Amino acid sequence: MDRANRTEKLYLQAFREIRQYIVDENLQPGDTLPTEQQLCQKLGVSRNVLREAIKSMEVMGLIEACPGRGTELCEFSYEFLLQNVICFAGRDQSRRLDELVNLQKTLELSYMRQAFQSLSPETVKELRACVNSLQSAEPASLQAFELHHRFHTLLFRELDNRLLHDLLSALDVMQRQYHKAGRLPALPEAELADAVVRALEEYNYQAFAQAMFSYFSNGIFEKQDVLVYE
Amino acid sequence: MDRANRTEKLYLQAFREIRQYIVDENLQPGDTLPTEQQLCQKLGVSRNVLREAIKSMEVMGLIEACPGRGTELCEFSYEFLLQNVICFAGRDQSRRLDELVNLQKTLELSYMRQAFQSLSPETVKELRACVNSLQSAEPASLQAFELHHRFHTLLFRELDNRLLHDLLSALDVMQRQYHKAGRLPALPEAELADAVVRALEEYNYQAFAQAMFSYFSNGIFEKQDVLVYE
DNA sequence: AAATATTTGTCCGTATGTATC
């Protein structure tokens, strides 16, 4: 670490270097990081500075430390997103919700063809059960919100695109905060979700796409324009 | 193995308490936190523990500390969160680049109409200068890579969508890492970027959209299918 | 089963650089 002409704080620098180390070494969940002593030597910083960097990762749920054993990578979780978005993002910023909803609509409509092709009969059955519950649930209830979320999760869960999957989950986590704060407008009617599943049961892509567009033109999604092309 | 009975680590506890303090006091961006000493006393922990908690917030971009002045809240940004989602979430190296490129293509084509409408003559001039440099740069060089990214940044920088902006920026960060590792295939030819800017100079959306599609059908983007609709 | 070594958790002290008055 070049300390002669450094301008940035050491703990910020250390954090990025450790993150880079994890990426470069392709460390997987369950793998252990070097000990604090080793990392201090590798980065050329004191133990305090190193811990400020490493404990940042632990606070975020990326790693877990245990005395006597060491520090290991965790399975990635959106928990830290949830915790922080609650406190810092969801405060008097009404347009952020629009941006979240718009991005969800854009992504799901853009990837729906791949989703359609990936869906197995088993998942379609689960989707059917989900939508049936949705139709008998109280609209705008917490239960309805959860079922809508499950509906979206099921639609894309077999699509083999980890990045998209994580991104959709992150969007969901963020929207959840708005819902808790009572600022989430109504979701589309259950009937529109039902039409999507009916198209899946008939394995009719045209009908599926049509139903998806209808779904995403109602409720909270209504005013979110998306550029769509042929 | 009894984790229930184990007392929680102090730095995790301190982190949550400080966050709660921010919410309770309704602190806004620009407001200052109590000094380290005051917080130590308030929470009843040592300075080291307190710093491990507070520096976690700074690493996440939630606060900023300055010697002699104190610590203040920052404007919330998704950038850090998204970068870490991308860094830690999908670690399958081989597919990740495809997913990154595909997502960039999807987002830029989906939001290009809004981008077109938002662009000012000043930015178009900067785009022109950027593309001119690109045409005289050595293809596949580091300079060409940087100019391509500047091209994309300029296209969307006036679009008033913070979330999209942060996401594109996070994708850029990740692609940079692939480029450093020499794993980034060739970008589209400079001529295709030039056609985009020519359409902007003529304020012709049809030509712009056409040029964008051509750009995103070449080089690294070639094999990335995107669902497009009418 | 016990002793020892390893690793993280927590605290203290000190020196330095920087901003403010």
Added chain:
DNA sequence: TGATACATACGGACAAATATT
């Protein structure tokens, strides 16, 4: 200019939890 307040950074020390011999 000087004094004060604050964050930055380093090092040492001991405790607690775990692993190893």
